[in-house]
Amino acid sequence: MNYISTRGAGIGERHTFSDILLGGLAKDGGLYLPAEYPRVSADELARWRALPYADLAFEILSKFSDDIAPDDLRALTRRTYRADVYCNVRADEDASAITPLKTLGVEGGAPLSLLALSNGPTLAFKDMAMQLLGNLFEYALAKEGRTLNILGATSGDTGSAAEYAMRGKSGIRVFMLSPHRKMSAFQTAQMYSLREPNIFNLAIEGVFDDCQDIVKAVSNDHAFKARQRIGTVNSINWARVVAQVVYYFKGYFAATRSNDERVSFTVPSGNFGNVCAGHIARMMGLPIEKLVVATNENDVLDEFFRTGAYRVRGAAQTYHTSSPSMDISKASNFERFVFDLLGRDPARVLQLFRDVEEKGGFDLAASGDFARVREFGFVSGRSTHDDRIAAISDVFARYGVMIDTHTADGLKVAREHLQAGVPMIVLETAQPIKFGESIREALGRDPERPAAFEGLEALPQRFEVLPSDAERVKAFIATHTGL
Numbered sequence: 001m002n003y004i005s006t007r008g009a010g011i012g013e014r015h016t017f018s019d020i021l022l023g024g025l026a027k028d029g030g031l032y033l034p035a036e037y038p039r040v041s042a043d044e045l046a047r048w049r050a051l052p053y054a055d056l057a058f059e060i061l062s063k064f065s066d067d068i069a070p071d072d073l074r075a076l077t078r079r080t081y082r083a084d085v086y087c088n089v090r091a092d093e094d095a096s097a098i099t100p101l102k103t104l105g106v107e108g109g110a111p112l113s114l115l116a117l118s119n120g121p122t123l124a125f126k127d128m129a130m131q132l133l134g135n136l137f138e139y140a141l142a143k144e145g146r147t148l149n150i151l152g153a154t155s156g157d158t159g160s161a162a163e164y165a166m167r168g169k170s171g172i173r174v175f176m177l178s179p180h181r182k183m184s185a186f187q188t189a190q191m192y193s194l195r196e197p198n199i200f201n202l203a204i205e206g207v208f209d210d211c212q213d214i215v216k217a218v219s220n221d222h223a224f225k226a227r228q229r230i231g232t233v234n235s236i237n238w239a240r241v242v243a244q245v246v247y248y249f250k251g252y253f254a255a256t257r258s259n260d261e262r263v264s265f266t267v268p269s270g271n272f273g274n275v276c277a278g279h280i281a282r283m284m285g286l287p288i289e290k291l292v293v294a295t296n297e298n299d300v301l302d303e304f305f306r307t308g309a310y311r312v313r314g315a316a317q318t319y320h321t322s323s324p325s326m327d328i329s330k331a332s333n334f335e336r337f338v339f340d341l342l343g344r345d346p347a348r349v350l351q352l353f354r355d356v357e358e359k360g361g362f363d364l365a366a367s368g369d370f371a372r373v374r375e376f377g378f379v380s381g382r383s384t385h386d387d388r389i390a391a392i393s394d395v396f397a398r399y400g401v402m403i404d405t406h407t408a409d410g411l412k413v414a415r416e417h418l419q420a421g422v423p424m425i426v427l428e429t430a431q432p433i434k435f436g437e438s439i440r441e442a443l444g445r446d447p448e449r450p451a452a453f454e455g456l457e458a459l460p461q462r463f464e465v466l467p468s469d470a471e472r473v474k475a476f477i478a479t480h481t482g483l
């Protein structure tokens with residue numbers, strides 16, 4: 001499998017899965033994609049239906065990473081997708097499914113269900129890919145005799161998923177910046193209670209944007225970055241995207257009886273990483289009818305899929321909402337889909353994303369390209385705070401199921417795209433305990449708390465408070481790497 005950049009650099013060069021695993025953007029600023037998507041045969045699809053999650057992951061990942069020895073890859077997927085890691089299931093769910101499908105009911109003639117992706121250590125779907133990444137990184141670094149220092153900024157979900165994936169891994173340290181005293185008590189406790197010596201929580205005296213600016217400043221110091229072997233695990237990482245392809249297959253098998261049926265998926269979206277994986281599953285031949293992109297008030301993606309105009313927002317137009325993990329102003333994985341939409345023409349992708357930098361966006365309405373969006377199965381919708389509060393209380397009243405605010409956005413939008421006879425699977429991206437305030441607003445009661453999280457907030461916490469100053473962060477990193 002060879003990988004190419006969406007902007008065309010390195011055409012004719014060879015990039016394997018391992019080559020791009022530890023990197024970020026391609027050198028021309030584009031994103032990596034396979035030179036062509038592997039197709040799944042009818043025989044394979046039939047055989048995969050009965051596989052446990054870890055072995056299904058092996059089958060799918062091996063099509064994208066033929067440079068990793070099959071025995072090694074199988075060991076990695078079996079180590080990652082274990083019932084005792086994805087153990088935070090509700091009483092009526094089966095942890096061995098890893099991503100259990102929860103049937104709600106039939107609405108508008110469509111069987112409606114939730115695919116539970118948030119049973120991992122941090123109770124959000126990011127664990128699905130990040131746990132694999134931790135094991136892949138450790139494997140790749142050991143092979144090359146290298147070490148890696150991961151630097152990141154978080155306002156919640158990503159940082160904790162990264163820390164729980166990398167804790168105790170040899171050859172890896174994590175330096176995670178978060179805004180001091182600005183995260184919820186639950187999220188703070190989740191990250192700061194980790195005791196592994198390779199995890200460093202840096203509480204920055206500032207807001208999330210300050211943390212992000214520091215990460216950018218440190219990354220732009222190329223000499224420092226090289227000397228300190230700094231890397232990232234952000235949402236454009238290809239291995240994260242491809243790991244997410246697996247649960248679209250798993251969800252399809254759980255919602256159907258035969259491979260002649262089609263299903264639709266609704267995906268609560270921010271950076272377009274999750275639904276990009278759905279797009280790839282569909283390109284591989286999984287019978288997906290629609291991919292429904294659900295946004296919150298930050299509706300840059302909904303606007304594109306309705307009108308063809310992609311207009312990124314400035315900080316002042318990026319709203320803080322009650323589904324905060326979808327509060328994005330530009331969708332970092334979107335370029336991967338645009339590349340396919342434009343018939344894989346890197347020169348046009350380069351031009352369009354230059355327009356994003358220079359003019360704040362582009363509009364495909366006038367060209368014939370936008371019409372093809374529907375051929376790729378994409379539709380969309382948006383949800384507001386009132387919509388998600390209504391969805392949480394409706395689903396609880398009707399089905400006795402408590403959902404979080406992001407999943408509620410998905411459910412609200414899914415209901416606008418139901419088709420009789422086509423199962424609709426809403427991806428459940430987090431558990432309600434992470435967003436207790438909205439649950440209390442919707443239901444007048446506290447969210448359910450998985451047993452493993454009893455007393456979390458009372459555990460001792462480990463973190464270092466630093467001023468919002470890139471030089472101080474650099475000094476901290478250098479002292480603790482000894483490089």
Ligand SMILES: *Cc1c(COP(=O)(O)O)cnc(C)c1O
Nearest residue numbers: 269270271272273274325429430
């Ligand atoms: C990250 C996240 C999303 C958005 O996923 P993208 O891949 O960025 O589109 C949705 N819900 C939750 C709970 C998340 O943590």
